[in-house]
Amino acid sequence: MDRDTAEPDTGGLPGPNAARWVEYHGTHAAPSEYSHEFVWDITREADGPFVTDVDGNVLLDFTCHIGAAPLGYNNPKVLDKLAAFDLVEPMKIAGQDLYFGAGPDPDDSLVPGSSHLMERLTEVSAEYGMDTVFLSNSGAEAVENAMKVAHDHKPAAKYGYAFGGSFHGRTLGTLSLTKSKEVYTRHYPQIAGIETVPFCADRTCTAETCACGFLSESGSQLRRSLSPEGGHVNPEEVAFIVLEPIQGVGGYRFPSEAFMREVGAVSDEYDIPLIVDEIQSGIGRTGEFWAADHYDIEPDVIAAAKALRVGATVSRSELFPAEKNRLGSTFGGGDLLGSMMGTFTIEAIEEHDLLANARSRGRQAKELLRDGAHDSVVDVRGKGLMLAVEFDTPARRDAVVAEALSRGLLTLGCGKKTIRLLPPLDSTEREIDLGVSIFLEAVEAAGSVTATA
Numbered sequence: 458m459d460r461d462t463a464e465p466d467t468g469g470l471p472g473p474n475a476a477r478w479v480e481y482h483g484t485h486a487a488p489s490e491y492s493h494e495f496v497w498d499i500t501r502e503a504d505g506p507f508v509t510d511v512d513g514n515v516l517l518d519f520t521c522h523i524g525a526a527p528l529g530y531n532n533p534k535v536l537d538k539l540a541a542f543d544l545v546e547p548m549k550i551a552g553q554d555l556y557f558g559a560g561p562d563p564d565d566s567l568v569p570g571s572s573h574l575m576e577r578l579t580e581v582s583a584e585y586g587m588d589t590v591f592l593s594n595s596g597a598e599a600v601e602n603a604m605k606v607a608h609d610h611k612p613a614a615k616y617g618y619a620f621g622g623s624f625h626g627r628t629l630g631t632l633s634l635t636k637s638k639e640v641y642t643r644h645y646p647q648i649a650g651i652e653t654v655p656f657c658a659d660r661t662c663t664a665e666t667c668a669c670g671f672l673s674e675s676g677s678q679l680r681r682s683l684s685p686e687g688g689h690v691n692p693e694e695v696a697f698i699v700l701e702p703i704q705g706v707g708g709y710r711f712p713s714e715a716f717m718r719e720v721g722a723v724s725d726e727y728d729i730p731l732i733v734d735e736i737q738s739g740i741g742r743t744g745e746f747w748a749a750d751h752y753d754i755e756p757d758v759i760a761a762a763k764a765l766r767v768g769a770t771v772s773r774s775e776l777f778p779a780e781k782n783r784l785g786s787t788f789g790g791g792d793l794l795g796s797m798m799g800t801f802t803i804e805a806i807e808e809h810d811l812l813a814n815a816r817s818r819g820r821q822a823k824e825l826l827r828d829g830a831h832d833s834v835v836d837v838r839g840k841g842l843m844l845a846v847e848f849d850t851p852a853r854r855d856a857v858v859a860e861a862l863s864r865g866l867l868t869l870g871c872g873k874k875t876i877r878l879l880p881p882l883d884s885t886e887r888e889i890d891l892g893v894s895i896f897l898e899a900v901e902a903a904g905s906v907t908a909t910a
Contacts, residue, residue: 458502458509461887465507465517465865465895470495472512492520492869493862503530506881506888508867518867519892521879524737524843527764527802529881534805539797542568554785557793569800571791574767577803581746582771585756589777591770591784592791596736596762597626600699602770602784603732603758604630607697609778610730614696615649618679618729620656622707622872625699625734634699637707637872652690654678656704657716660838664715677719683727692727697758702748705737708872709845711838714753721754730757730776737843740764741806741882744816744841751840766798767791811882815841818884825893831900835874844878845871846896856903857896866895 471479471494478496495516501509506518506529521527528534559568566573575590591602608614619625619634626632627641633648635641655671655678664672671678679698682688700720704710724731733756738748740761749756758772767790778784806812819841826837826846836847848854854874861868871877880892 458504458507458515460504460507461885463504463507463515464891465515467514467516467863467865468512470510470514470862472510472514474511478511493867495862495867505529505532506884506892514865516862516865516867517888517892517895519878519880519896520867520869521881523763523869524742524879525763525766527740527742527882528805529883532805532881532883534809534883535798535801538801538804542797554788568793569797570793571767571796574791574796574800574803575769577800578761578765578769578771581803582759584750585759586773587759587771589772589774591777592796593768593770594788594790595626595768596734596760597628597631597768598790599736599760599762599768599770600625600634600732600734601628601630602768603699603760603772604634604697605784606758606770606772606776606778607730607732609783610776611693611696614694616652616690616695617648617650618652618654618695618698620700620704621653622656622658622704622710623699623701623734624704624706625701626736637704652682654682656707656710657713658704658708658710660711660713662713662715667715672715672719677723679720680723683723685727692729695727695729697730697732698724699732699734700754701734701738702752702754703738703743703840703843705877706871708847708875709838709843709877710872711840712752717752717754721752724757725755731755732758732760734760736760736762740802741812741815742841742843742879744812744819746806746812748840748843764802766802767795806882809883812841814884815882818842818880818886818889819844821886821889822878822880822893825890826896829893829897829900831897831904833904834900839878842878842880842882842884844880845875846878846900847872847875850874853903856906857899860899860902860906861896864895864899866892866899868896 475496496511498511508518559566578590579588621636623636625634632642633651655669657669657671664674680686683692733749762768833849833853838845851874868876
């Protein structure tokens, strides 16, 4: 497959082979959230955003595995470096429970492991004074450990703040912070003391225009809940405020500058650690390394995963527990292969100026989407290559996802009526033109279907 000339090429989806795989998988798998009945064939050709399924269909993937494959598939920017190593088992070593290296000196090591990945993460987070990392298996673990770091730092604390529409993971701890869909949390026990305030998703919102209730001329709902401002919560008893700088599952909701300034100001004024969940928005996705970099906030803890290939909790040494075994149980956190992939991804972003590419290709995509928008499109928004198109109804959104898939374009829904688009960070002008063209065809087709239904 040649990425420079590849085109989507599909028959009926799902094909007969895909149907067999889906049936076989479902024989023993617990019910879960599968976005499409598209079955990747890991033995067949793939290049950048182009993938092949088990029936030989070629699709253009604008999901990047919900951001977990930031450079698409078989990308030489990563794989050429990986192929240079003669790796030996075991590649899956518990990075926080055992030391491992390659050769006599880490400065001369040819193989980047967990130690090198942690170094790179502190380098890209240096503007926030961050110098310490704990690696784990997943984004949920990264957020769980961020909560533990914050509680250890403020042992008398019994409260935490989360925002409406948030999604932070599926463990019981992170579900206590998740305020998006009821299906995630129904009947599950929750951590006590989690206060919820609105997430202000109007990008132009001010105290005078705020409609969600967070901001007002008398201050924010967050500020007014604290006892010095007349509320019921002693700020000394607040362990953390946890925030997605851009909400993902909740609908790719981009906050206003006023909202972010106020959250940052409350965190600073009352010395409440600000945890920033960058699981979906981090590692260059928005055209900055961290989405928080776009806003007037100073994170105290960053939780990362997905594009990083491992989970990571990043902060300052004085916030982390000094006592051993306060954090642990992470077999696979910082495994050799994951650490190498994460390190090479960060290197590729820097060496190929992919932050700038994400910004320029993101502008291109938004211009094309807005210029060709159907009447059913309510909003086109995004930063870098974290893009969203919102529709007038959930049914219309679902129809567009289906129509796009039938034409060979993979997309994903989020929120109630929004589609997220996550092209690879090194997307070319041709790939953006091609993907958006297919998407707009799908929107037109879905408009006709729903209009006559």
